[in-house]
Amino acid sequence: MNREKRAEIFRRLRDANPAPTTELTYSTPFELLVAVMLSAQATDRSVNAATARLFPVANTPEAILALGEEGVKQHIRTIGLYNSKAKNLIATCRQLVEQHGGEVPRTRQALEALPGVGRKTANVILNTAFGEPTLAVDTHIFRVANRTGLAPGRNVREVEDRLLRHVPREFLKDAHHWLILHGRYVCTARKPRCGACVIFDLCEFREKDKYAEA
Template identity: 65%
Template sequence: MSSAVKPVKNLTRKQVYTFFERLREQRPHPTTELNFSSPFELLVAVTLSAQATDVSVNKATDKLFPVANTPEAIYALGVDGLKDYIKTIGLYNSKAENVIKACKILIEKHNSQVPENRADLEALPGVGRKTANVVLNTAFGQPTMAVDTHIFRVGNRTGLAVGKNVLEVEHRLVKVIPKEFIVDAHHWLILHGRYCCIARKPKCYECVVADVCNWPDRFEFGAARQIAVKNIEAES
C-alpha cells in the first residue's frame, strides 16, 4: 500500500459541510489535549509544545503550574529555575529563555494579561503564527486556524484544503469552512489527523468522512467498508 499524500481535488461546498457535520457528530465538544486553566497557561503550554508531544508538555506543566502559573511567578523562577520543570521537553533551553522573556513583556507591556490580538501575541518571544492562532482560537474563541502537521496532511489528503504550504492551507480552510464550524474546526481536524487520518496507515476503514473524502488511495485502506456502513445508516 502507498501512504504518500497525492494531489487531490478540493471538496465541494456540500462535501465540506458534510465533512464537518460528521466530525461534530463524532466529537460534539472538541478541545485541545494540552492541560491549562487560563489563557496564560495555554500560551506557555503551546509555546512548550513546539516539536514536542502534548503528553510530554502536560507531564511538565502538571508540575510547573501548581507552583507558578502567572507571568510574575514564572519570571521569578528565572531561566534556570524554569528549566528544572521543563527539561524533559525537547529544546527546553531555548524554550525556557523565550518563556521568561515573554513573561517580562507581558508584565511590562500588557498588565500581565495575554493579548487578544495577533500582532501583540506574535511579538512575544517563541510565539509564531501557529501558536498565536491556537491561543486566539482556544482561549478567546476567535475563528482562527492553526495548521500543524496533522491539519496540513488532512487538508491536502482529503481535498478539504489543498495547498503547498501551511499558510495556503490555513487561508483555504478559513475560506471554505462554514461559520457554524469554524471555532471548533482546528480541534476537530487535529484530532482527526492524530487518531484517524494518520500519516503512514490511515484508518479509512473507520473514518466518518470516508465517503466525502477525495483521496484516491482511501480504498486501499478500507474506506469501502466505512462507506458501506454509511449507506446502510442513510437507508435505515
C-alpha cells in the same frame, strides 16, 4: 471539493465529537500560552507532564520571572528544546508584565510580538482561549486538508487561508480541533485508518480503498 461536501464533512465530525478541545492541560489563557509554547516538537502528553510540575509552582508571568530561566529549565527539562523554550518563556513573561499588565493580549499583532510566539501559536490562543474563529495549521491539519481534498495547499499558510475561505461559518470555531484530532487518531501519517473514518465516502484520497482494507 464542493461546498456541500465540505459542510457534510464537518457535520459528521461535529456529530462524532460535539465539543472538541485541546488535549493540552490548562486553566487560564496564560497557562495555555505556556503549554503551546512548550509544545513545539513535543507531544501533548510530554507537555502536560512538564506543566504538571511547573504550574503548581509558577503559573503567572510574575511567578515564572521569579523562578528564573534556570528554575524553569528544572521543571521542563523532560521536553525537547527546553533550553530555548525556557529562554523564550522568560522573555515573553517579561514582555507580558512590562507591556500588558501581566495579561495575555487578545490581538494577533500583540501575540506574535511575544518572543517564541509565531502565527500558529497565536492562532491557537485566539481560538482556544478567546473563542476566535481562527485555524492553527499544524502537521496534522496540513495532512488532512491535503489528503482529503478539503483545502489543499503547498504550505501551511496556503492551507490556512483556504480553510478560512471554505469552512462553513458555523463550523469555523471548532474546525481547528476537529481536524487536529482527526489527523492524530484516524487520518494518521503512515497508515491512515480509513476503515474507521466517518468521512470515508466524502474523502478524495486516491488510496483510501487500499487502507480501508488493511
